[in-house]
Amino acid sequence: MAPEAPQAALAIQGPTYHQPGRELTDWRFSVPLDHDDPAGERIELYARAVTAAGRDTSTLPWLLYLQGGPGGKAPRPVGKGDWLDRALRDYRVLLLDLRGTGLSTPVTRQTLPLRGDGAAQAAYLTLFRSDSIVRDSEAIRRAFLGEDGQWSLLGQSYGGFVALSYLSFHPEGLREVFMSGGLPGLGVGIDDAWRAAYRRNIRGNEEFYARYPQDVATARRIGAMLRKQSVALPDGGELTLEAFQSLGRVFGGSTGADTLHYLLEEAIVGTGGGEPVLSDTFLSMAAEIVSFKHMPLFPLLVEPSLDQSERTAWSAQRIRAEFPEFDAGAALDDPDAPLPFTGEMAYPWMFETDPALRPLREAAEALHAHEPWSPLYDRERLARNTVPTVAAVYFDDFFVDTEQGLSTVPHVPNLRTWVTSEYVHDGMRVSGGAVLDHLIRMVREGVA
The missing domain is CATH 3.40.50.1820 (Alpha/Beta hydrolase fold, catalytic domain)
Structure with missing residues (x-):
């Protein structure tokens, strides 16, 4: 009605x-x-x-x-x-x-x-x-x-x-x-919507690395650094290995792959004989991509905005387990594997690493437990x-x-x-x- x-x-x-x-x-x-x-x-x-x-x-x-x-x-x-x-x-x-x-x-x-x-x-x-x-x-x-x-x-x-x-x-x-x-x-269930999204992400990664094969080594180096220890971002956020993977959300735009390439190009700087570090330029630009300070409603409502009646229960996080292609640890353990980037998914950890979302974690949990949702x-x-x-x-x-x-x-x-x-x-x-x-x-x- x-x-x-x-x-x-x-x-x-x-x-x-x-x-x-x-x-x-x-x-x-x-x-x-x-x-x-x-x-x-x-x-x-x-x-x-x-x-x-x-x-x-x-x-x-x-x-x-x-x-x-x-x-x-x-x-x-x-x-x-x-x-x-x-x-x-x-x-x-x-x-x-x-x-x-x-x-x-x-x-x-x-x-x-x-x-x-x-x-x-x-x-x-x-x-x-x-x-x-x-x-x-x-x-x-x-x-x-x-x-x-x-x-x-x-x-x-x-x-x-x-x-x-x-x-x-x-x-x-x-x-x-x-x-x-x-x-x-x-009539597309939320889990099936994310399954399709992960399949599109697989293609996005393949197309990115086919265009910029030199970035396989760069992304793996950054991933290895973040696997050891996350890095503080200029806005107070935290660049974890998972947050680094989420840079792949830029793939959706017509210049997204190029944007990510140029970002990786300036990512690592030497320190005069010490361990290399992530550059201020990279960290500043990465913070703009991984943070939702400009649209905090997105990670809160992206799943409830799909047409379903049942609780969403962090569908993107659950369905990710069906796609081992996005396991960053496994990729880093394989010397020949490129590090996979993810896309527009909203994950629970974002409400811990992003200062724009940290105060909203309880709301996010309650939303994902809410049911029933009215039809859209x-x-x-x-x-x-x-x-x-x-x-x-x-x-x-x-x-x-x-x-x-x-x-x-x-x-x-x-x-x-x-x-x-x-x-x-x-x-x-x-x-x-x-x-x-x-x-x-x-x-x-x-x-x-």
Whole structure:
């Protein structure tokens, strides 16, 4: 059953300012923390409206942009020549910080402990999944467009998961939906989702070392150093052997393998006859990758944000045992084995080594013990979908499984896909607007 339609949000318009070719306006919205309790506690949402400067845009439709994550804030517009410029030709764009991110009542190590003990924090976080985000969006739509108004939706990565929830529960608010790298599989169990992710990680490692074979020796040297003793990071974190492996999460971007190579290139420095050490440059850059200080919601909600009813019970950690390829100790004991890197998995040890997560460990444990979870998709409603929906599916997507995503297509009428190997997961960001242009033409012109 679809959730009850939320009331219109209380909207407050902020300042308007300009960038070259763009006019931007800040908006704040007050919505219920729990949309099933509209008279209860309220939270604040932030969004940035962007329109093309120097032209009358008052008749253009609105395009709501939902960022990836979970836990990623909306992009902060800078420069020109990106997807936003393509969008502004046809739309007024609303960049929404999803609840808990950016300026939308952020969830951080400073704010979450104020909710009480770990159980209270976890109960609070259960209201930060895509079903709540959809109802936030609907409340904002009603404030912006009125009861009968419709807007277009662009979901990037996890934003595509939210878009499918939107189509499940409130399709009446949507005129069309675009997804990029975010078509989820329906009915895929959380353990199977991670099994597929580990298989993608195996390919990611093979491709990385095939491109940079010289890094086999470098990564093994660093691994051997960290096997003996972890190293303090500049932000107060701890670089353990497992944390070093997690640098592989950069593989998902179009330049990720190159980024990791250049990071390893400067990693080890001599000390005038003593034991070599890890350079300050390496440790500083590694800290930026392994820490979740910029999106602490991700390791908390990445597993609860998948569609399941049972407890998650640290699925990524459990399923890792099925893949001996990621045993760093075994790799270091084999002189011919490359050290394996992992990807976007959230592990319990992260809440010990990352200072941005340490105060949130009890909340994480309670979340992974929580059940049942409410469904995030309504398959019967999706089977009656009439909203034009198109999705860019990247053939070699590191973060969202291609096969699982494509298995959704037969169950959602009016959903068309563009499967491409020209881009990877960050195609929307790096294509200079080409990905969005293709998706728009798929709806407008029926192109393949």
